[in-house]
Amino acid sequence: xxxxxxxxxxxxxxxxxxxxxxxAQKMDQLDIGALPIISGEGTLLGIITDRDISCFAxxxxxxxxxxxxxxxxxxxxxxxxEDQDISDAASLMxxxxxxxxxxxxHDNSVVGLLSVDDxxxxxxxxxxxxxxxxxxxx
Amino acid sequence: MKIQxxxxxxxxxxxxxxxxxxxxxxxxxxxxxxLPVINADGQLLGIITDRDICCKVxxxxxxAGWTKVHEVMHKDITTCFDDQEIDAAAELMTSQHxxxxxxxxxxNSMSGFLSVDDxxxxxxxxASxxxxxxxxxx
Numbered sequence: 214x215x216x217x218x219x220x221x222x223x224x225x226x227x228x229x230x231x232x233x234x235x236x237a238q239k240m241d242q243l244d245i246g247a248l249p250i251i252s253g254e255g256t257l258l259g260i261i262t263d264r265d266i267s268c269f270a271x272x273x274x275x276x277x278x279x280x281x282x283x284x285x286x287x288x289x290x291x292x293x294x295e296d297q298d299i300s301d302a303a304s305l306m307x308x309x310x311x312x313x314x315x316x317x318x319h320d321n322s323v324v325g326l327l328s329v330d331d332x333x334x335x336x337x338x339x340x341x342x343x344x345x346x347x348x349x350x351x
Numbered sequence: 352m353k354i355q356x357x358x359x360x361x362x363x364x365x366x367x368x369x370x371x372x373x374x375x376x377x378x379x380x381x382x383x384x385x386l387p388v389i390n391a392d393g394q395l396l397g398i399i400t401d402r403d404i405c406c407k408v409x410x411x412x413x414x415a416g417w418t419k420v421h422e423v424m425h426k427d428i429t430t431c432f433d434d435q436e437i438d439a440a441a442e443l444m445t446s447q448h449x450x451x452x453x454x455x456x457x458x459n460s461m462s463g464f465l466s467v468d469d470x471x472x473x474x475x476x477x478a479s480x481x482x483x484x485x486x487x488x489x
Contacts, residue, residue, distance in 0.1 A: 237410035246402065267404035268379035271372055274416075277409045333482035340482060341475025344468045348382060 216302050217295040219335045220316050220325035226251040229258055229283035233275065236282050237266050249315055249323055250286050257323055259286035260315065292317050295324055302327055303339035307346040354440050355433035357473045358454050358463035364389040367396055367421035371408050374399050374420055387453060387461060388424045395453060395461050397424035428453050433462045440465055441477035445484040 226249045227236050236248055240263050250259040261282050270277065270285045292315045293302050302314055306329065316325035329347070333340035365374050365386040374386055378401050385400040399420050407423040408415050430453045431440050440452055444467065454463040467485075471478035 234409055234412060237405045241406035241410045263402045263405035264384065266409055267375045267401040271404055271409060271415045272375040272379040274372070278412065330482045330485065333479040337476045337479035340479045341471045344471035344478055344482075347468060 214299045214335050215295070216293055216297050216299055216316055216327055217325070219299060219331045220295065220327045221331055222325045224249065224323055224326055226323070227261070227282060228253065229286070230281050233266055233270050233277040233280045233282060233285065236261055237263070237277065240266075247313055247326065248282075249290070249326070250282055251323065255322065257290060257292075257315065257317075257321075258283065259288045260290050260313075261286045290315050293327065294319060299332060299335045300339060303332060303336075303343055306332075306343045310346055310348045312343065312347050352437045352473050353433070354431060354435050354437055354454055354465055355463070357437060357469045358433065358465045359469055360463045362387060362461065362464050364461075365399065365420055366390070367419065367424070369420050370416055371399070371404050371418045371420060371423060372415040375401070375404050375415065385451060385464075386420075387428075387464070388420055389461070393460070395428060396421070397426045398428055398451075398453065399424040430455050431465065432457060437470060437473045437477060441470060441474070441481055444470075444481045448485050450481060450485050 225243055229250050247262045252258055265285055291309055295316050295318055312329045314327045316327050318324045329340050329343045365388055367388050385398055388397040390396055403423050408418050429447050433454050433456050450467040452465045454465050456462040467478050467481045
């Protein structure tokens with residue numbers, strides 16, 4: 214099974230200069246936990262999660278109304294291609310102890326997100342193995 | 352398999368009067384995503400997650416240094432008993448669309464926590480079903 218068969222294709226992104234509060238509002242309204250950060254030219258710069266906002270920004274005392282997302286985003290984004298097999302995606306998540314991948318097409322544009330939840334729709338065993346390898350709770 | 356065999360036992364807790372900033376810092380330091388809220392008498396009042404701090408404090412423009420845990424915690428906690436079968440826990444998570452349960456002993460004292468990650472150690476299939484039923488990204 215290919216990644217594109219099970220990935221989430223409704224990808225919302227945010228600009229690097231948006232504030233943390235704006236990112237939090239977007240995640241709340243859209244019921245999502247992560248936003249890719251894409252520049253005006255369409256380049257993927259990073260990713261920010263609800264956990265980054267609470268456990269990093271809030272815990273460290275960054276002011277959410279003035280701090281830009283680019284200051285706290287994770288710059289090392291793990292990606293895969295939409296036409297790869299879902300087992301490749303699961304191996305990468307397991308290796309890196311993560312629960313989400315950003316999905317690219319071969320023009321390097323972001324076309325989707327693949328979470329361990331999406332993976333569960335493809336294979337119970339792959340999703341279970343990712344959960345076991347993931348860092349606690351997150 | 353019983354819930355007590357796979358649950359997380361060392362559960363860190365927080366007081367309802369602590370600030371959400373304190374909660375964020377504890378979650379950050381301990382690499383966890385949620386804290387049970389316990390009053391001075393040891394009574395379980397609610398639960399607070401990293402996402403609550405993102406969506407209910409940052410998104411709404413409240414100051415995490417002033418907002419108390421009890422103002423944003425979830426009061427409706429779903430619980431199970433430590434001597435129940437893990438299938439029962441999975442069924443409860445699936446029907447309530449949630450990923451975590453507070454685990455009680457038969458004296459109704461908190462004895463641990465069971466997350467979908469813990470469940471994956473018992474059964475990939477049960478954990479996967481919980482992921483498929485849970486709300487997006489949460």
